[in-house]
Amino acid sequence: MELSNYSKIFKALSNEQRLKIFMMIYKNCCSPEGAKIGSEFLLKEESCCGIKGGIDRAFSKICDCMSLSRSTISHHFKELQNAGLITCEREGQTYRCWVNKEAISAIREFLE
Amino acid sequence: MELSNYSKIFKALSNEQRLKIFMMIYKNCCSPEGAKIGSEFLLKEESCCGIKGGIDRAFSKICDCMSLSRSTISHHFKELQNAGLITCEREGQTYRCWVNKEAISAIREFLE
DNA sequence: TCGATAGTTCCATGGTTATAGAATAGTCTA
DNA sequence: TAGACTATTCTATAACCATGGAACTATCGA
Numbered sequence: 001m002e003l004s005n006y007s008k009i010f011k012a013l014s015n016e017q018r019l020k021i022f023m024m025i026y027k028n029c030c031s032p033e034g035a036k037i038g039s040e041f042l043l044k045e046e047s048c049c050g051i052k053g054g055i056d057r058a059f060s061k062i063c064d065c066m067s068l069s070r071s072t073i074s075h076h077f078k079e080l081q082n083a084g085l086i087t088c089e090r091e092g093q094t095y096r097c098w099v100n101k102e103a104i105s106a107i108r109e110f111l112e
Numbered sequence: 113m114e115l116s117n118y119s120k121i122f123k124a125l126s127n128e129q130r131l132k133i134f135m136m137i138y139k140n141c142c143s144p145e146g147a148k149i150g151s152e153f154l155l156k157e158e159s160c161c162g163i164k165g166g167i168d169r170a171f172s173k174i175c176d177c178m179s180l181s182r183s184t185i186s187h188h189f190k191e192l193q194n195a196g197l198i199t200c201e202r203e204g205q206t207y208r209c210w211v212n213k214e215a216i217s218a219i220r221e222f223l224e
Numbered sequence: 225t226c227g228a229t230a231g232t233t234c235c236a237t238g239g240t241t242a243t244a245g246a247a248t249a250g251t252c253t254a
Numbered sequence: 255t256a257g258a259c260t261a262t263t264c265t266a267t268a269a270c271c272a273t274g275g276a277a278c279t280a281t282c283g284a
Contacts, residue, residue: 003128003131003132003135003152004128006125006131007125007126007127007128007131010122010123010125010126010131011122011123011126011127013118013119013122013126014119014122014123014125014126015119015123015241015242016115016116016119017242018242019115019118019119019122020115023115040115057260059260059261060260060261068242068243068244069243069244069245070244070260070261070262071243071244071245071246071261071262071263072242072243072244073261074261074262074263075241075242075243075262076242077261078262090250090251092251092252092260093250093251093252093259093260093261094251094260094261095260095261104223107219107223108220108223111216111219111220127271127272129272130272169230171230171231172229172230172231175231180272180273180274181273181274181275182230182231182232182274183231183232183233183273183274183275183276184272184273184274185231186231186232186233187232187271187272187273188272189231190232202280202281204230204281204282205229205230205231205280205281205282206229206230206231206281207230207231
């Protein structure tokens with residue numbers, strides 16, 4: 001991975017609102033069973049990852065936890081996807097989202 | 113550490129040139145003895161960390177490796193310091209710089 | 225104390241980003 | 255198929271960022 005890819009990832013996480021969105025997805029879908037999620041990242045609506053993993057209706061759930069317009073939140077989702085940090089898959093009218101763990105480990109290794 | 117501190121750190125690393133500066137300091141002062149430093153982060157002038165650790169004349173050395181004005185590089189140094197990623201100490205006419213390892217481990221734990 | 229060297233600060237500028245309202249498009253259900 | 259719902263895209267705007275030239279400050283050595 002090139003330096004510019006890393007800076008792209010860091011840029012995606014450089015906005016506080018976007019970082020919060022990312023952490024809500026991350027903590028609610030990637031925390032080990034039984035781990036407590038800090039209140040700032042806890043989704044109001046309980047998140048049932050189900051068999052497929054990820055978070056269903058992620059966009060809606062996050063909109064309910066933030067005081068930003070849906071338009072703005074949509075842009076932020078796009079940025080996170082472009083940076084390769086999350087993946088979203090259509091599920092009817094809504095989206096299911098995952099954090100790409102490879103991206104996380106890439107950063108961790110970069111800062112080794 | 114608050115969410116806004118993390119986003120500040122990520123912002124400091126979000127510019128490719130600034131990330132390169134950071135990595136040059138990081139790799140040249142924090143790499144384990146004998147580890148090979150990738151060419152993109154290697155300083156032209158050999159870096160003798162000496163007893164005090166860190167990199168002496170860091171600003172000058174980095175200016176010699178980048179095609180940015182000194183003014184711009186100075187701004188970038190300031191950003192990295194404000195984010196708590198590096199510390200600079202005057203040494204006569206020049207500066208000695210370190211990477212703050214606590215900042216690095218904070219990020220790594222944040223992305224645990 | 226003068227000149228050289230190292231780095232900062234001031235200022236201007238072109239480009240990018242965060243934000244939201246309005247219009248639009250895709251999908252579900254009755 | 256009409257209406258409701260979910261999310262995206264278009265458009266605009268104010269704020270912020272990256273950059274460099276010029277002037278400045280601090281320190282060193284002669």
